[in-house]
Amino acid sequence: MTTSSNESLFRSSFYHITANKLVLLGVLLLGIIGASMAAEKKRMGGMTGVTSLDNGLVSDEEKNLIQGLLDKVKPDAELEARRKFEELTPVAYATQLVNGVNYFIKANTGGTGDKRYVVIRLHKSFGGDVTVHSIQVDKTEADPITYF
Known part of the structure; x- marks a missing residue:
């Protein structure tokens, strides 16, 4: 392999790993936001038990x-x-x-x-x-x- 193909492979792997991390972070944030919204719905608006x-x-x-x-x-x-x-x-x-x-x-x-x-x-x-x-x-x- 030449140096330029090594650089190209490195860049491709780097971007692939970075993209996966961003997707994972996005999914994690959506999960946190969804959980907090669900918790808020339970606290606001409905009557408590007697x-x-x-x-x-x-x-x-x-x-x-x-x-x-x-x-x-x-x-x-x-x-x-x-x-x-x-x-x-x-x-x-x-x-x-x-x-x-x-x-x-x-x-x-x-x-x-x-x-x-x-x-x-x-x-x-x-x-x-x-x-x-x-x-x-x-x-x-x-x-x-x-x-x-």
Whole structure:
């Protein structure tokens, strides 16, 4: 082989190896981007599973957060429901990450002998403002929390 054919073979091999590396890098980057987009879809938009506040697995801090949200919106929720609530005690909730967080909170509205429930959908902005979006009344303890 001559020197020029050796150079030609080297250049050809170099470009072939470099092209393979670039293709591999492109595939790797597309995989990373696809995985991050899939993870983002799981975090944004869909409701989480329902969390029961009666199962002993929820921290006091979390319970206080949910009760605090209900305390903030109770007057507006009563207006929306067109009745007064003797109490508004959360029993379960789900969340949805949007431009802030939507909370779907099932709460007992009666005294100890009255098992009347509502599900309140409220929105907490990233700035901390809490507003009632909508409410479902005349729910039972067995009614599931669903998107509305």
